[in-house]
Structures are given as structure tokens and as C-alpha cells.
Amino acid sequence: xxxxxxxxxxxxxxxxxxxxxxxxxxxxxxxxxxxxxxxxxxxxxxxxxxxxxxxxxxxxxxxxxxxxxxxxxxxxxxxxxxxxxxxxxxxxxxxxxxxxxxxxxxxxxxxxxxxxxxxxxxxxxxxxxxxxxxxxxxxxxxxxxxxxxxxxxx
Numbered sequence: 394x395x396x397x398x399x400x401x402x403x404x405x406x407x408x409x410x411x412x413x414x415x416x417x418x419x420x421x422x423x424x425x426x427x428x429x430x431x432x433x434x435x436x437x438x439x440x441x442x443x444x445x446x447x448x449x450x451x452x453x454x455x456x457x458x459x460x461x462x463x464x465x466x467x468x469x470x471x472x473x474x475x476x477x478x479x480x481x482x483x484x485x486x487x488x489x490x491x492x493x494x495x496x497x498x499x500x501x502x503x504x505x506x507x508x509x510x511x512x513x514x515x516x517x518x519x520x521x522x523x524x525x526x527x528x529x530x531x532x533x534x535x536x537x538x539x540x541x542x543x544x545x546x547x
Contacts, residue, residue, distance in 0.1 A: 397503040401533040405540035410497040411469035413540050423535035442466035482506035
């Protein structure tokens with residue numbers, strides 16, 4: 394099991410950041426490089442407990458599908474999306490939100506297992522973990538910028 398742990402400080406209220414992180418349209422906007430598109434389940438608006446979404450995206454030159462369910466949800470501090478169907482052996486993404494002073498700390502705990510035994514492990518070690526870390530960091534920057542912009546206009 395591989396774990397990626399990230400923390401992003403955002404100058405916006407916790408509810409603004411929480412809602413931005415679970416908004417399907419904002420997710421699509423934040424992942425333009427991989428052309429992510431919600432194609433089944435919840436395809437717009439804010440995803441909630443028990444709902445699923447199927448994404449179609451281009452990674453490593455291939456179009457891949459990934460279906461997740463929101464398995465845990467406590468507004469505005471926590472939600473979990475877990476893979477139901479996709480290319481990973483398993484995937485669990487914990488989204489944690491904390492108010493720290495006048496800011497919100499957004500924490501990602503991204504845990505996954507790769508298939509294909511030693512070949513999957515080598516691919517993960519040399520390519521996949523850094524690719525996924527960069528993907529999450531770019532998405533978090535988008536959430537930070539959009540949340541802070543919304544905070545300025547309120």
C-alpha cells in the first residue's frame with residue numbers, strides 16, 4: 394500500500410473549501426490536463442454520502458475509467474472517496490478539513506495498491522507515485538485559488 398500525504402493551507406472558510414473539493418464541475422475544471430469528465434453517477438453539483446461518480450480521463454496516453462463512492466461523509470470536516478471499479482487494486486482518498494486560525498487546512502491522505510505484482514510495484518516506484526503526487530498538488534492549487542477568490546468576493 395502506498396500513501397501520499399499532502400497539506401494545503403487555504404485562506405477561505407472551511408465550508409467553502411469543503412464544498413469546492415466535492416464539486417464535480419470544479420473537479421473537471423481542475424483536471425483539464427487529463428480531460429477528466431464525469432460520465433455516470435453524479436455528473437454535476439456536489440457529491441454526497443453514498444453517491445458514486447464514474448470518471449473518464451486520459452493518463453499515460455490512455456483513456457481510463459474510474460468509479461468511486463463517497464463512503465464516509467461529515468460536513469464540513471471530512472469525506473472519503475473509495476474506488477469501486479478501476480485500474481488500481483484498491484484506492485482510498487481521505488479528504489480532511491481543519492480550521493487553523495483564519496485559514497482552512499486541507500489534508501489529503503491518498504492510499505492505493507497497484508496490481509500486476511512486481512511490475513506494478515516497479516511502475517509505482519519509478520513513475521506512478523510522483524505522477525499522482527503532482528496530479529493532487531495541481532488539483533489542490535486549483536481548489537486553493539478558487540476558494541480564495543470566492544472568499545474575496547463574499
